[in-house]
Amino acid sequence: MFDEVFLPHMAEAYRLAHWLTxxxxxxxxxxxxxxxxxxxxxxxxxxxxxxxWSLTIVRNTAYSWMTKNRSKAVVFTDDLSVTEQQQIEQxxxxxxxxxxxxxxxxFKADAEEVQRALVKLPEQFRxxxxxxxxxxxxxxxxxxxxxxxxxxxMSRLSRGRQLLIAILGDRR
Amino acid sequence: MSASRPDNSELQMNAxxxxxxxxxxxxxxxxxxxxxxFLKAEYARFLSLRHAVRSIAPYDLPSDLLARIASTxxxxxxxxAARPAGVTAQATIQxxxxxxxxxxxxxxxxxxxxxxxxxxxxLLGAVISSYVMVTINRYNLxxxxxxxxVASHIRSLMAPQPFDVASSDSxxxxxxxxARVHEAPQVLDLAPQGFMLVGGRVDVVGHDAVATIVYKHAxxxxxxxxxxxxxxxxxxxxxxxxxxxxxxxxxxxxxxxDLPHAELIAFERAFTTESAALEYN
Numbered sequence: 001m002f003d004e005v006f007l008p009h010m011a012e013a014y015r016l017a018h019w020l021t022x023x024x025x026x027x028x029x030x031x032x033x034x035x036x037x038x039x040x041x042x043x044x045x046x047x048x049x050x051x052x053w054s055l056t057i058v059r060n061t062a063y064s065w066m067t068k069n070r071s072k073a074v075v076f077t078d079d080l081s082v083t084e085q086q087q088i089e090q091x092x093x094x095x096x097x098x099x100x101x102x103x104x105x106x107f108k109a110d111a112e113e114v115q116r117a118l119v120k121l122p123e124q125f126r127x128x129x130x131x132x133x134x135x136x137x138x139x140x141x142x143x144x145x146x147x148x149x150x151x152x153x154m155s156r157l158s159r160g161r162q163l164l165i166a167i168l169g170d171r172r
Numbered sequence: 173m174s175a176s177r178p179d180n181s182e183l184q185m186n187a188x189x190x191x192x193x194x195x196x197x198x199x200x201x202x203x204x205x206x207x208x209x210f211l212k213a214e215y216a217r218f219l220s221l222r223h224a225v226r227s228i229a230p231y232d233l234p235s236d237l238l239a240r241i242a243s244t245x246x247x248x249x250x251x252x253a254a255r256p257a258g259v260t261a262q263a264t265i266q267x268x269x270x271x272x273x274x275x276x277x278x279x280x281x282x283x284x285x286x287x288x289x290x291x292x293x294x295l296l297g298a299v300i301s302s303y304v305m306v307t308i309n310r311y312n313l314x315x316x317x318x319x320x321x322v323a324s325h326i327r328s329l330m331a332p333q334p335f336d337v338a339s340s341d342s343x344x345x346x347x348x349x350x351a352r353v354h355e356a357p358q359v360l361d362l363a364p365q366g367f368m369l370v371g372g373r374v375d376v377v378g379h380d381a382v383a384t385i386v387y388k389h390a391x392x393x394x395x396x397x398x399x400x401x402x403x404x405x406x407x408x409x410x411x412x413x414x415x416x417x418x419x420x421x422x423x424x425x426x427x428x429x430d431l432p433h434a435e436l437i438a439f440e441r442a443f444t445t446e447s448a449a450l451e452y453n
Contacts, residue, residue, distance in 0.1 A: 002245075010241075011233045018231040028237055035241045036296065064303075114224040124421070132190065133225045139192050151448030152421055158186045165217050168224070 005045055006038040009054040012135055016055055019130040020062040022119060026069075034061040052141040059127065059145055117167040125160030128153055185211065189218050244296070247289035314405045317377055318417070318426065322410040324375035324384065325395040325428040334393050335371030335386040345372045349383045357383040357398035357423070358447055365442035367394065387439075394429040394439060407433055416440060420447070 006013075013034060018027035034057045045053050118126060124146075131142045143150045181204075187193045188201045205211050328334035337348045342359040349356040352374050361369050367387040375384045375397060387394040403424040404417035416436040417426040425443070427436050 007238075010238060014233045014237065015231045024231070024234070027231070028234060028240075031237060032241050032244055036244060039245050111224070111228045115228045118225065118228070129225065133222060134228075134230075139187075139190065147419070148421060149444050149448060151444075151451060154183050154186055155451070157190070158182050161186070161218060161221060164221055164225075168221070 001045075002039050002042050005042065005050040006035060006054045006057075009051050010035075012051070013054055013058045016058050016130060016135060017062050019118075019134065020059065020123070020127060021066060026065070030058065030062045030065050033065060034058040037061060049141065049144070052137070052144045055131075055135065055137075055141075056145045056147075114164075114168065117164055120167060121160060121163055125156055125163060128156045129160045129164070132157060181211070185214060185218070189215070189222075243289050244292060247293040247296070314403055317399065317403050318405045318408070318415055319410055320377045321375065321395075321397045321399075321426050322413050322415060322428050324377070324397070325393075325413060326411065328373060328375075328384075328386070328395065329393060333371075334373070334395070336373040338371040340369050342369060345369070345385065348372060349374075353381045353383045355383075355398070355400075355423070357385065358450070359385055360443060360446045360450065362387065362439070362442045362446060365438075365446070367439055367442060389429075389431060389435065389439070392429055392431050394427055394431065394436075396439075396443070397426045397428070399424040399426060407436075418444070420444075 010031070014027055014031050017030040017034070018024060021027050021030055034054075038054060038057050041057070118129065121129065127146060128142055131137050131145060137145070139150050139153050143153045146153065148156075184193070184197075184201055185205075188198055188205075193201060205215060325334075337345060339345050339348075340361070340363070342361045346356055346359040349359070349372060359369070359372065363369065367389050369385070370388050371386050373384050373386065374381050376382070377397070377399065382397055382399055384395050384397045387396065401419055401421070401423050404419050404426070405415065407414070407416050409415070413428050413430055414433050414436055415426060415428050416433065416439075417424055418440055419425075425440075427439055429436060429439075431439075
């Protein structure tokens, strides 16, 4: 049972853990811990969506792992800090509104820059972007994994994208 | 606050971009997109953002992680006599290993795991038991909070009226809370969904004043208490009252009523739908 449910998603599980924790060592610990939890909790698997179920465990394990192992507590807030808000307001939609179509170039940022920008995002935005763009999950699954309503997933994705665009646009 | 909320067309664009709009809404949006230069520019930025994010080199599963997990699992169930799952776990991993012979060069090292596995098992046991202790503490705390919320509900039913401010107008109830509790809650009128807003009151949970919004459904009173986040409990009955709770980013909502659970689920659905609609319009 465990082999059919959790193991097939191990690569994705690792990828998500890596993005959430920010490094390979922690990701390995989290995936091991998550595998153990999944193995023990396999009876709670409702035979609906093995992928979402597995990634939910990985995500929750990652956050409890970080809370336990890092002095800096995991802070969840849906509100941006004042500077972040200003950043969006100045460099986001309003800043770009005045651009002419020719100026709206595609990003010149290379993969490394994008990666750094994504790492910089507050984690509630980073996790939805990673789940959507890298794990390529739909809203319903993301909502299930992150345990927030679909509306919140949508607004976080939207704000996360704006933030990334603002950060990357800065470098142009 | 509301200035930083993405507006509706922004959300529509995200939904369209992610293939989450139904066919009819997608067509409508495409027509708007074709005629709106700003939207078009934004869409182009989204596309290049997606391209950029997806071009980040994927983090590859370390080649020996699967093997280490297999031995952890074996170790964690050393005490159990029969372990068919572990046998198949090993089999699966060997199958994966055969498929990727190069990446499994270090695997033979993993053969001598028995002593390390024993140590790992002991360590894991300690980690798990401390985790369980924390979980139990947290569980007790949440249970205590739910009991206090129910007690407030019972107390309110004994008073001449179950609320401090009577109004079916959310624009009256909300400012009333603003002056009394730290965080004024969302006050939603759910009359169209069958839950009549009748008023609000302040309850005390722990030592904190919290906002409770009172609804009527037929002859039944529903108390909706807004708590700081992370206090939800699974569905339960306390002192004969049904309790249901859920979280969003800002708070935990706890409803108490003598209505059956199915009705509380309907209430939650009405509330979250209305809340999302309000937030994004």
